[in-house]
Amino acid sequence: MSELLGVENLRKVFPVRASAGEPAGDLVAVDDVSFTLPPGGSLAVVGESGSGKTTVARMVVGLETPTAGRITLDGESREAARAGRGARKARARQIQMVFQDPYTSLDSRQTIEGAIEELLRAHFDWDAARRRERVAELLDQVGLDKRQGGARPRALSGGQRQRAAIARALALEPRLLILDEAVAALDVSVQAQIINLLTDLRAETGVAYLFISHDLGVVRQISDDCVVMHRGRVVEAGRTTAVLDDPQDAYTRRLLSAVPRPGWVPRRRATSGASV
Amino acid sequence: MTAVTSTPVTASPPSRLRRWRKADPVLILSVLWCALAILVAVAAPLLAPYDPSQTDILAAAQGLSAQHWFGTDEVGRDIFTRVLYGARLSLLGPVLVVVIATAAGTALAIAAVWFGGWFDRLLTRVLDIAFAFPPLLLAVLSVVLFGPGLTAPVVALAVAYTPYIARVVRSAALRERHLPYIESCTLAGLSGPRICVRHILPNVLPLVRAQAVTSLGSSLLDLGAISFVGLGIQPPSAEWGLMVADGRTALLNGSPQESLAAGFMIIITVVAFNMLGERLAERAEVRA
Ligand SMILES: Nc1ncnc2c1ncn2[C@@H]1O[C@H](COP(=O)(O)OP(=O)(O)O)[C@@H](O)[C@H]1O
């Protein structure tokens, strides 16, 4: 099987400064994490809050430098080319990211069209008409109308903003899109719409997803494969259906037992156990 | 906050209207006064009844009259005329100070936030040291360098005000720097200068504006004080701080109108700029 993204023995240690009662020391946020993602594939990284998912995503995209380990795209080391305008732009066209909070991940002073147009202008030698055409196409792809495209984020709902963020990320036609809890801040009905949108977009464009989530219900809908993280380590990995239907690891089972399933009836508060 | 699917795209005109209707009288008066002061400065030759430097020994030291609304000074110049003309130098100085200090302070602050590390630490340290120099002391040093006139106090105050602007802008820019939208610009391959100028700057601009307007007020006061002690603009120029000093002899002789009129102009204009700056700052806070 061909490989788009390869992550080998990734490790990240944050130095922690001394604070009230806590001595200074090292916090191992990510410890020996490995996985691969085929072109056009969809891999979920799941785990409870603080398990190191975001740190993995940030290292893959280049916002954090790994303490150890290797990240490859198409077999080539990601961290090799750092400086230079050409390298910066080439990296941008490889991997894009959609953040969790749709309220802070768009510039509030830019219209959605303006934000997309800015990227097109920076990356492609197109004339204004061609850029306008592409902006319209992207907005259409994510289900935003002309008026929403001309609006600033303030005037849009969370779901609409997340659509805008997806359109902006796809403007550069990246090979890989990282979605870090991209639907976690949305209402359940809006979540479902965005997930459907993501499914369609993958089929249309062939982009691969690295989907970060603590929500196993969402993961089941979007990912082919999944990696379960606990305290910075991978505790289980495999096909999503296999991992979720027949979990081998105790932690995964505990995570699963906290997820409401179809037919799930809430028990009385006092007797309900696990919570995530 | 929860997301709502069907939030309509809100138009901005009604909300702007509502904001103006809510505007308080103090704010309206401040805006009107600032506009009036600027108008007077620009149109002084059209508005003033006399030549500001025309002396008339026969009409010296007169009280209020129909010919001379605010009376005349010791060499017979019309005080009302000189108050109007005084608006020119009195406002030009603060505008120059604020333009220089705002540009320098904002550029330094955003650069420090963008590059971080030793550059940011160095800037913070330099600002701490700069705060220790009172404007008046800088004005004295500056007069030694540039001689008497407008340049020396403007340079001194521009240097004195830069750290204040830089400190305020730095903390706001630091907040923006770590928001995901800036990271997503980095990830999109946009250049550092572009992100600073097209994204961080516009987002801190409301605060910069508020700080600039407030600084107009305080630099007007400081420049007036520098002129008053004789380290700035020199006679026979018409400038409010200078006029307050000029009118002292008459003041002691029982005709306070020159000092009073000029002092009144300084104080009201300073208050108006401060009020306006404060309101702008509040609005900048609300946006943030
Ligand atoms: N920049 C940082 N500095 C110090 N500690 C960090 C930093 N980023 C994350 N951490 C710590 O690393 C751990 C993993 O965090 P994160 O990757 O955000 O987890 P998740 O996304 O799964 O919730 C947490 O304990 C967090 O406090």
Ligand SMILES: [Mg+2]
């Ligand atoms: Mg996270």
